[in-house]
Amino acid sequence: MVSKELHFTKAAEKLGISQPTLSHQIKMLEQDVGYALFNRIGKKIELTKVGAIVQQEALNIQNSLQSISSQIKALTKVEIGELKIAVLPGEITDLVATCALNLTNYIRT
Numbered sequence: 265m266v267s268k269e270l271h272f273t274k275a276a277e278k279l280g281i282s283q284p285t286l287s288h289q290i291k292m293l294e295q296d297v298g299y300a301l302f303n304r305i306g307k308k309i310e311l312t313k314v315g316a317i318v319q320q321e322a323l324n325i326q327n328s329l330q331s332i333s334s335q336i337k338a339l340t341k342v343e344i345g346e347l348k349i350a351v352l353p354g355e356i357t358d359l360v361a362t363c364a365l366n367l368t369n370y371i372r373t
């Protein structure tokens with residue numbers, strides 16, 4: 265949020281936390297990364313090149329988490345998956361074909 269707002273107080277308000285808490289979290293992240301994420305010029309801030317890398321990777325992680333969640337929801341709703349039906353040659357009757365068509369229609373709805 266800080267990289268989006270480029271303002272600690274505004275970002276903290278949008279996140280619903282205090283500005284000192286957010287500043288502390290950013291400092292901890294900068295310590296973990298080993299580089300400054302923002303150039304601080306008075307009240308104005310801007311992303312450093314390292315900050316831009318961290319921002320992009322954070323967006324990638326967020327997108328991956330959303331993809332994981334969507335895939336799990338689809339799987340639990342049986343919207344994706346695989347159904348294999350095996351029969352002996354010559355034993356496919358109208359009944360089996362009708363059941364397969366009904367199952368296909370059921371899955372699509």
